[in-house]
Amino acid sequence: MLIKLTDHKKYVIFSYLTIGANILTGFILFPLILKNIGLAALGVFGLLFSTKSIIEIGIGWLSGSITKNLIKYKYLKADISTLSFIVNILYGLISFIIIFLYGYFLKEEYLLTFIYFGLFSLISFSIVPFYEILISELKQYQTAFFRFLQQFLFMILSIGIFFMMEVKSLSDIFLMLLISVGVVFIFVSTYFFRVIYIRFSIKNISKKMLNKLVLNDGIKYFFNGMSTILLLQIDVILIDYLYGTESAGIYLILWKIPNTIIMLGWRLSDPLQAIIAKNIQTKKEEMKVRFFSFEKKMLVLSFFLALGYGLLGKWVLEIWLGNENIPNLEYMYIIPAIVIAFSIMQRVYLSANYYTQGLETITKLQFIEIFFKVIFIVFTFQYFKELAPIVGWLFAFLFTMYFYKKNSLKVLN
Numbered sequence: 001m002l003i004k005l006t007d008h009k010k011y012v013i014f015s016y017l018t019i020g021a022n023i024l025t026g027f028i029l030f031p032l033i034l035k036n037i038g039l040a041a042l043g044v045f046g047l048l049f050s051t052k053s054i055i056e057i058g059i060g061w062l063s064g065s066i067t068k069n070l071i072k073y074k075y076l077k078a079d080i081s082t083l084s085f086i087v088n089i090l091y092g093l094i095s096f097i098i099i100f101l102y103g104y105f106l107k108e109e110y111l112l113t114f115i116y117f118g119l120f121s122l123i124s125f126s127i128v129p130f131y132e133i134l135i136s137e138l139k140q141y142q143t144a145f146f147r148f149l150q151q152f153l154f155m156i157l158s159i160g161i162f163f164m165m166e167v168k169s170l171s172d173i174f175l176m177l178l179i180s181v182g183v184v185f186i187f188v189s190t191y192f193f194r195v196i197y198i199r200f201s202i203k204n205i206s207k208k209m210l211n212k213l214v215l216n217d218g219i220k221y222f223f224n225g226m227s228t229i230l231l232l233q234i235d236v237i238l239i240d241y242l243y244g245t246e247s248a249g250i251y252l253i254l255w256k257i258p259n260t261i262i263m264l265g266w267r268l269s270d271p272l273q274a275i276i277a278k279n280i281q282t283k284k285e286e287m288k289v290r291f292f293s294f295e296k297k298m299l300v301l302s303f304f305l306a307l308g309y310g311l312l313g314k315w316v317l318e319i320w321l322g323n324e325n326i327p328n329l330e331y332m333y334i335i336p337a338i339v340i341a342f343s344i345m346q347r348v349y350l351s352a353n354y355y356t357q358g359l360e361t362i363t364k365l366q367f368i369e370i371f372f373k374v375i376f377i378v379f380t381f382q383y384f385k386e387l388a389p390i391v392g393w394l395f396a397f398l399f400t401m402y403f404y405k406k407n408s409l410k411v412l413n
Helices: 005-036 039-055 057-072 074-106 108-136 140-164 170-195 207-216 219-243 245-279 284-321 334-350 359-379 381-412
Strands: none
Touching (some): 005 170, 005 284, 057 074, 074 108, 108 170, 219 359, 245 334, 284 334, 334 381, 359 381
């Protein structure tokens, strides 16, 4: 069975709508939170989403393995999906407990916010098995729609609440997040019980199945996923823990736009991963030509994106947040601009390795970058302030970028 072209178009449309709604939500909420609740609240806002991303390391990698085996072993569908429901719901409960304890012991004044976010995390993990089943049935566009619906609802509710009442607490925003995921959970579960028959079974769950799901197909993607998420999220958590929520808020302000540019740049390279993996053995020369052509285009694009942010970043921030809310840090535009260029090219080289040989090397390189970030946050914060992790990432790239390219050339050659 092949995915219908119309279904694929729907998937692409809803995926990009989700990304767009996510970016738009952040850009609108940041100034609203700053103006109505304060810089510390903005720091907690970013801290919570970073915390959930790190918690997802423990199980996010497993979803790809489960989906792959749902497609491959149709006769074990009931057992594999049942196992997924059990694991995800239990992990959701663990996630809630971790987030609750974090708030109770370290952020008591934001405890209600942490409770709402913990419940959001629990429901989010509980929805994952539904999405795995849909993807295994080649209904990717429906998962994309449900994800868009959740992000759209949160955008409308979280922004709308500022115009309906006087928002003085971060918990009001996270209540809207909880309502959004709750509504989507009801929609998804209702759809399944009405349209898709789900049978639960554990009689065929064996040690062999668990080994295949966890060890054979999952372990290398677990470590790569861990390195990627830590690379992107360790900054906020460590800055908040060591230097306070206001410093975390300042970091979010100076890094929001560069991070958005990087994420959009990464999306351009992602489709190349499967294309190279599928054709590298039979169409090696064609893949080499295609990769080097793509590399040149992305190099030019990354240069102009970096140059654009270096020259216009201050102006964009002033329009977005107002001059009074912009931190005054030396090199706060030029250093992120250079990291934008490096990071976009990093993803280009990773695309040659993600589904082929060399992923372990990529993972090691990303852990080196994490190490640099942590070292700079801990030991150079007095010099670079909230810019410290970005400076650390830049120094790391000076060592790792050569090996990213060398690693990709191994696959191509």
